[in-house]
Amino acid sequence: MIYWYTVLEVAIAAAAGVLCVVLGLFRTKPGDLSMGATALVELLLLGQLGIAIVAPLVGNSPTGSIIEFYIYLIVALLLPLLAGFWALVDRDRWSTVVLGLACFAIAVMVVRMNIIWTVQTQ
Amino acid sequence: MSRTPSASPAQPTVRRSLGIGRVLIIVYAILAIGATSRAIYQILTVYSSARVPITLSAISGVVYIVATLALLLPGRRWYRVAWVTISFELFGVLVVGTLSLLDPSIFAGSAKVSFGTVWSYYGIGYLFIPLALPVLGMLWLRSRRALVAGV
Structure with missing residues (x-):
């Protein structure tokens, strides 16, 4: 894993989580902002997948x-796919909160992935 | 069109406006996926080193999956399944949490299996969510009692 990318990813996932939960609690239905933030988190994860595939080949x-x-x-x-799909099916504010929780969970999981990659020993 | 009296005709007709329950369900779903996939991984790799905690993790993972589905699906039967599985989880986290404090060796396993199970130390490895979730789940189920029974 690349450290700065991981930090960026965790920060954005956590920020997207806060954003969507707050939007949801203020009765906002899933919209461009919340769906876009979730999509950005997904995009960063895809980048992480690419990094994870390439990194071992170059000695990391x-x-x-x-x-x-x-x-x-x-x-x-x-x-994000599950939460996003659900947000499209049931369009009310709780779906926005769900998007936020998915982003939060991803932030935690990326931290854990970083521990596996850099700290955990076989 | 024969209809047995036991099958309440109105049973599936409630379009459940899940509302805030959806938040509960997504947390259950994440925990279900997390506990199950972790247990599968442990069974495949380090099972022999810690059979008790890993088996327990697998059981808890499956119960979380059933609970998630039971919360999601309509009807009285699923409502009852939700009560049973959520009660089981509360029981599990209280018993395993207490035992893990009293005698850590039971659930410790090897160093590779940190925190042993999703329930060890009352779910500390999962931000105590396994402890809070059954209580929230029961509160939510109780709030829906009238809706499910009153059809």
């Missing part, structure tokens, strides 16, 4: 379990 290998890392990454990649 995980210290921990690569399988566990990918389980986290795949689940994280699925979350």
Whole structure:
């Protein structure tokens, strides 16, 4: 993993989480802003997937379990899709909160992925 | 069109306006996916080193999946399933949480299996969400009792 990218990703996922939860609590239905923020988090995760594939080839290998890392990454990649799909089906403010919680969960999961990659030992 | 008296005709007709319950469901879903995928990973890799905590993790993961579905699906039967699974979770987190404090060796496993199960130390590895969630779930189910029973 690339440290600055990971920090950026966690920061944006957490910010998107706060944004969507606040928007939802202020009775905002899922819209361009909340869906866009969630989409940005998903995009960053796709970037992380690319980094995870390339990094070991250029000498940046995980210290921990690569399988566990990918389980986290795949689940994280699925979350915005699930939350976003739900937000399209049930368009009320709670769907906006759901988007935010998915982003929060991703922030936590990326922190955990970073621990697996850099701290955890086999 | 024969209809058995036990099958209440109105049973599935409630279009559940889940509302805030959806927030509960997404947290359940994330916990379900997290606990289950982690248990699958542990069974595949380090199962022999810590059978008790990993088996327990797998069971809790499956129960979280059932609870998520039960909260999501309409009808009285699923309402009852939701009560059973959520009660089981509260029971699990209280019992395993207490045991893990009294005798950490039961659930410690190897160093690779940190925090043992989703329920160890009352779910500290999962921000205590496993402890809070069943209580919130029960409150929500109770608030929906009239809606489900009153059809």
